[in-house]
Amino acid sequence: MTDRALRLALAVVALAGVGVAGYLTYVHYDESALICTTGGCEQVQQSDYAELAGIPVALLGLLTWIAVLVLVAWDSPLARALTAGIALVAAAFAVYLVVLQLFVIDAVCVWCMVNDVVLVPLLTVLSLLRLRATAAVTSP
Amino acid sequence: MPPKPRVSTPRTKQPTPPAGSPPGPGGVSRRTLYLALGGAVVVALVLIGASLIFAGGDDETTPTQTTSTPSTLFDGIAQDGTMLGDPAAKVTLVEYADLQCPICRQYSESILPTLVDEYVRTGKIRMEFRGLHFLGPDSEKALRHALAAGEQNHLWDFQEGLYRRQGEENSGWVTDDLLREVGDSIPGLDVDKVFADAGSQTVTAEIAETQRQAEAAEVPGTPWFFIQVGDAEPYELQVSTIDDFRAALDDALAT
Numbered sequence: 209m210t211d212r213a214l215r216l217a218l219a220v221v222a223l224a225g226v227g228v229a230g231y232l233t234y235v236h237y238d239e240s241a242l243i244c245t246t247g248g249c250e251q252v253q254q255s256d257y258a259e260l261a262g263i264p265v266a267l268l269g270l271l272t273w274i275a276v277l278v279l280v281a282w283d284s285p286l287a288r289a290l291t292a293g294i295a296l297v298a299a300a301f302a303v304y305l306v307v308l309q310l311f312v313i314d315a316v317c318v319w320c321m322v323n324d325v326v327l328v329p330l331l332t333v334l335s336l337l338r339l340r341a342t343a344a345v346t347s348p
Numbered sequence: 349m350p351p352k353p354r355v356s357t358p359r360t361k362q363p364t365p366p367a368g369s370p371p372g373p374g375g376v377s378r379r380t381l382y383l384a385l386g387g388a389v390v391v392a393l394v395l396i397g398a399s400l401i402f403a404g405g406d407d408e409t410t411p412t413q414t415t416s417t418p419s420t421l422f423d424g425i426a427q428d429g430t431m432l433g434d435p436a437a438k439v440t441l442v443e444y445a446d447l448q449c450p451i452c453r454q455y456s457e458s459i460l461p462t463l464v465d466e467y468v469r470t471g472k473i474r475m476e477f478r479g480l481h482f483l484g485p486d487s488e489k490a491l492r493h494a495l496a497a498g499e500q501n502h503l504w505d506f507q508e509g510l511y512r513r514q515g516e517e518n519s520g521w522v523t524d525d526l527l528r529e530v531g532d533s534i535p536g537l538d539v540d541k542v543f544a545d546a547g548s549q550t551v552t553a554e555i556a557e558t559q560r561q562a563e564a565a566e567v568p569g570t571p572w573f574f575i576q577v578g579d580a581e582p583y584e585l586q587v588s589t590i591d592d593f594r595a596a597l598d599d600a601l602a603t
Binding site: 257259260261262265289292293296297300301304 | 384389
């Protein structure tokens with residue numbers, strides 16, 4: 209894949225991430241947004257783990273996706289490295305969140321899973337590929 | 349807030365890697381790369397640690413431990429078993445709910461009162477409560493007593509009282525004392541009879557029937573709503589705000 213294709217793919221993934229995390233953040237705050245597609249959403253969103261120091265995890269996700277989007281738009285070697293760094297942190301945290309849903313909260317929230325199992329791994333792979341592609345160009 | 353601190357390592361002069369350390373991706377030295385990787389791991393661990401600590405730390409229980417004053421929400425409105433409102437109304441709003449479900453409580457607190465005032469009290473629609481107990485044992489105990497109160501035509505008062513005292517999921521919050529408190533707050537309810545009827549065959553059969561209906565209608569979670577016009581097949585609603593409900597009900601009333 210060319211760097212342009214990778215960059216475009218990253219932008220698409222980040223936009224999807226903003227969408228999903230934005231929805232989850234909205235649901236977290238809007239008391240009346242009460243319909244969810246699996247029985248588990250409410251359990252996950254209302255669990256003790258839905259907030260980190262008072263900040264909704266969904267909001268952290270939203271901010272992270274926005275940061276990725278900005279970095280993809282900015283596009284410098286530093287931005288690429290930062291994106292990959294964020295991706296690694298996100299990947300580790302996503303694994304943790306999946307474990308929580310499956311084994312601790314015992315409920316699965318479909319939208320959280322889309323984020324943790326589809327979007328974050330895509331982000332990680334794409335941003336690392338991009339870093340490698342850049343390296344191939346830059347190194348002697 | 350999460351991603352920021354990680355990359356404090358200088359990464360500004362990529363084109364000239366320090367001698368002795370081969371350039372890594374992006375022209376960044378391998379050492380910087382390892383630092384960044386280590387940084388990422390540390391940040392992730394800090395986040396996870398913080399999440400675990402904060403989740404374990406605050407055990408904020410019941411959001412609304414409100415008053416034992418009797419609710420006046422349903423005063424003057426006919427209650428019949430699981431039904432609320434004028435039997436002559438041709439539109440019925442059917443709600444599948446679990447008495448332990450926090451979102452059901454939110455609906456009952458923030459949307460239900462308005463709907464009752466605008467649509468039920470005015471005789472336009474009826475409401476039907478269909479109780480499920482998929483969240484756990486507290487759900488079933490609460491549901492049994494609510495249905496038993498329904499046999500005395502006080503189900504709606506009872507479920508409202510339970511929501512107002514809702515505790516943390518499956519924490520054992522549905523105690524006999526709490527049920528008695530809810531019952532005592534409802535004028536005209538024979539609380540001893542509620543306790544006696546909660547374990548009855550009638551209630552058991554009612555729960556099984558609702559469970560069957562929910563499965564047939566493929567109810568995916570709670571609260572979940574259907575509208576039934578006359579004897580027609582009920583149809584599912586996609587609603588979340590009070591305005592969605594108004595639009596759906598007005599639509600049904602117009603047919």
